[in-house]
Amino acid sequence: MVQKLMVVEQVLSANDRVAENNRQYFDRHAVFAINILASPGAGKTSLIEKTVQLLAARLRIAVIDGDIATSLDADRAAAAGASAVQINTGGECHLDAPMIAGALPQSVLSASVPEGDDKPYKYPGTYRGVNALVINKIDLLPYVTFNMDYFRQGVEILNPGLVTFPLSCRTDEGLDSWIHWLLQATLQFQEQSR
Amino acid sequence: MVQKLMVVEQVLSANDRVAENNRQYFDRHAVFAINILASPGAGKTSLIEKTVQLLAARLRIAVIDGDIATSLDADRAAAAGASAVQINTGGECHLDAPMIAGALPQSVLSASVPEGDDKPYKYPGTYRGVNALVINKIDLLPYVTFNMDYFRQGVEILNPGLVTFPLSCRTDEGLDSWIHWLLQATLQFQEQSR
Numbered sequence: 581m582v583q584k585l586m587v588v589e590q591v592l593s594a595n596d597r598v599a600e601n602n603r604q605y606f607d608r609h610a611v612f613a614i615n616i617l618a619s620p621g622a623g624k625t626s627l628i629e630k631t632v633q634l635l636a637a638r639l640r641i642a643v644i645d646g647d648i649a650t651s652l653d654a655d656r657a658a659a660a661g662a663s664a665v666q667i668n669t670g671g672e673c674h675l676d677a678p679m680i681a682g683a684l685p686q687s688v689l690s691a692s693v694p695e696g697d698d699k700p701y702k703y704p705g706t707y708r709g710v711n712a713l714v715i716n717k718i719d720l721l722p723y724v725t726f727n728m729d730y731f732r733q734g735v736e737i738l739n740p741g742l743v744t745f746p747l748s749c750r751t752d753e754g755l756d757s758w759i760h761w762l763l764q765a766t767l768q769f770q771e772q773s774r
Numbered sequence: 775m776v777q778k779l780m781v782v783e784q785v786l787s788a789n790d791r792v793a794e795n796n797r798q799y800f801d802r803h804a805v806f807a808i809n810i811l812a813s814p815g816a817g818k819t820s821l822i823e824k825t826v827q828l829l830a831a832r833l834r835i836a837v838i839d840g841d842i843a844t845s846l847d848a849d850r851a852a853a854a855g856a857s858a859v860q861i862n863t864g865g866e867c868h869l870d871a872p873m874i875a876g877a878l879p880q881s882v883l884s885a886s887v888p889e890g891d892d893k894p895y896k897y898p899g900t901y902r903g904v905n906a907l908v909i910n911k912i913d914l915l916p917y918v919t920f921n922m923d924y925f926r927q928g929v930e931i932l933n934p935g936l937v938t939f940p941l942s943c944r945t946d947e948g949l950d951s952w953i954h955w956l957l958q959a960t961l962q963f964q965e966q967s968r
Binding site: 653694698701703717719724750 | 814888889890913914918919
């Protein structure tokens with residue numbers, strides 16, 4: 581038992597060091613970095629694609645994409661106008677959290693309407709830990725059972741006052757508020773970094 | 775390093791023992807057990823709900839449901855007519871694979887239309903490892919970008935001849951083929967177990 585704890589201890593402190601290095605690197609270069617997380621198929625890549633298209637003229641954007649296989653997602657981000665790096669992990673579908681995500685100041689969750697309105701209740705830790713919430717695929721609201729009040733109530737309990745962006749990357753509805761928020765947050769961060 | 779490997783070794787062999795015990799238990803009682811896996815929001819619970827409703831008169835069904843929090847899913851399975859057990863894992867969203875899933879002879883993946891048609895290409899390991907595939911939420915096909923031929927082509931490369939059930943738990947379209955297959959597979963297994 582003592583041996584097991586020692587191993588965990590060593591792994592954590594190595595990860596912490598890497599995260600700290602990344603954090604310093606981003607700060608030194610005034611890079612506003614956000615971690616976008618979502619279920620497979622919730623529309624992370626479509627959101628990134630649209631965001632890059634709409635902000636590429638005003639900001640220099642890079643995307644680090646972690647996936648098990650293929651560079652499909654990074655290719656889409658690159659086509660939209662970002663510098664994109666794909667990391668294929670082989671087995672895990674996420675980037676090693678402490679190495680990349682741990683270094684990021686902002687975490688944005690992308691939920692999506694067809695996943696269902698019970699998700700905040702089922703994944704409370706995820707909803708508690710984010711700084712902003714995108715509710716993607718709102719164009720599907722007429723075709724699925726999704727009670728927006730019930731969903732928002734769950735979010736409010738877990739993360740009171742969380743800034744929320746209902747939008748559709750298919751119809752572009754609601755994208756303007758998200759883009760405005762992201763641009764402001766970036767400029768504010770870079771102002772502070774000076 | 776050697777200590778780390780020793781710990782891993784111990785954990786693996788403990789899991790193997792548990793999996794083997796479960797397998798023997800299911801076989802001894804002629805229980806046909808299937809592992810249903812899917813992304814959050816792909817419709818596992820709706821599929822289980824419908825399946826239990828349609829088969830409860832002919833089979834005795836039990837559901838073991840693993841989730842981070844709440845018993846929402848097990849409650850729905852129970853209301854549909856199954857014996858249901860919820861295992862709240864606290865942090866992980868999956869049941870400990872070797873303990874439950876490792877003991878099951880059949881693995882069914884539930885994909886869903888709004889997740890997108892690129893999923894076989896992005897998660898090849900998952901598609902390779904299953905015995906049947908449900909394509910859920912086909913009622914949303916008119917409202918999303920989903921090329922069924924492209925999707926099926928990806929599946930065919932990874933898992934040639936995989937039995938596939940496009941269906942909608944909302945409109946009930948296609949459920950009959952899935953129910954028929956599941957019933958036949960169960961009866962065949964129980965015939966062999968005698």
